[in-house]
Amino acid sequence: xxxxxxxxxxxxxxxxxxxxxxxxxxxxxxxxxxxxxxxxxxxxxxxxxxxxxxxxxxxxxxxxxxxxxxxxxxxxxxxxxxxxxxxxxxxxxxxxxxxxxxxxxxxxxxxxxxxxxxxxxxxxxxxxxxxxxxxxxxxxxxxxxxxxxxxxxxxxxxxxxxxxxxxxxxxxxxxxxxxxxxxxxxxxxxxxxxxxxxxxxxxxxxxxxxxxxxxxxxxxxxxxxxxxxxxxxxxxxx
Numbered sequence: 001x002x003x004x005x006x007x008x009x010x011x012x013x014x015x016x017x018x019x020x021x022x023x024x025x026x027x028x029x030x031x032x033x034x035x036x037x038x039x040x041x042x043x044x045x046x047x048x049x050x051x052x053x054x055x056x057x058x059x060x061x062x063x064x065x066x067x068x069x070x071x072x073x074x075x076x077x078x079x080x081x082x083x084x085x086x087x088x089x090x091x092x093x094x095x096x097x098x099x100x101x102x103x104x105x106x107x108x109x110x111x112x113x114x115x116x117x118x119x120x121x122x123x124x125x126x127x128x129x130x131x132x133x134x135x136x137x138x139x140x141x142x143x144x145x146x147x148x149x150x151x152x153x154x155x156x157x158x159x160x161x162x163x164x165x166x167x168x169x170x171x172x173x174x175x176x177x178x179x180x181x182x183x184x185x186x187x188x189x190x191x192x193x194x195x196x197x198x199x200x201x202x203x204x205x206x207x208x209x210x211x212x213x214x215x216x217x218x219x220x221x222x223x224x225x226x227x228x229x230x231x232x233x234x235x236x237x238x
Contacts, residue, residue, distance in 0.1 A: 075110075
C-alpha cells in the first residue's frame with residue numbers, strides 16, 4: 001500500500017506543524033473579520049490558510065522546493081477568483097475589497113506555513129491584524145476631513161437641454177463660455193431627448209475647478225431663451 005510505504009514520521013510532523021500554524025493564524029485573522037460581520041469570516045479565512053498550506057506542503061514533498069514556488073503562484077491566482085466572489089457593487093459603491101485583500105493575506109500566511117516559515121507566517125498575521133484594526137481610526141479620521149473641491153481632480157460635465165433647432169448656436173455658446181472661464185472642453189456630445197429636444201453635454205479636461213465658477217456658467221446659460229435646463233455634474237477620479 002502506497003500510504004504505508006511513503007509514510008515517514010519526521011516529514012509528517014512537519015506537515016502537522018504547518019497545518020496547525022496555518023489553522024491558528026488563520027483563526028486569528030478570521031476572528032477579526034467575523035467580529036466585524038464581514039462576508040468572509042472565521043471559517044473562510046481558516047480554510048484559505050489551511051488549504052494554501054496543504055498545497056504548498058504537498059508541492060514541497062512531491063517535487064521539492066523549486067516546484068513549490070510554482071504551486072505558490074497557482075495559489076495566488078486561485079485566491080484571486082475566490083476574492084472576486086466577496087466583492088459586491090452597489091450602484092457607485094464597491095464593497096468587499098478589504099475582505100478580499102484579507103483572504104489574499106490569509107493565503108500568504110498559509111503559504112508561509114506550508115514552506116515551514118512559521119515565524120514569517122506569524123509576523124505576517126500581526127501585520128494583517130494591525131492593518132484591519134490599528135489603521136481603522138486613521139481611516140475614520142481621514143474620512144471626516146472635508147473635501148476641498150479645488151484640490152480634488154475630477155471629471156466635470158456641463159449639460160444643457162434645448163430645442164433641436166437652437167442646438168448649433170447653444171453648442172458654440174456653451175464651449176465659448178466654458179473656455180472663457182478657463183475650463184477647456186475635451187468633448188461635446190449631443191444626446192437626443194425627444195423629437196424636439198436634445199441634450200448638449202460638454203466634458204471638461206480633467207482638472208480642479210471651483211464649483212461656483214461652473215455654477216455661474218450654467219446660470220448664464222439657463223437664462224437663454226432657447227435653453228430649457230442647464231446643469232453640471234462631477235465624478236472624482238479613481
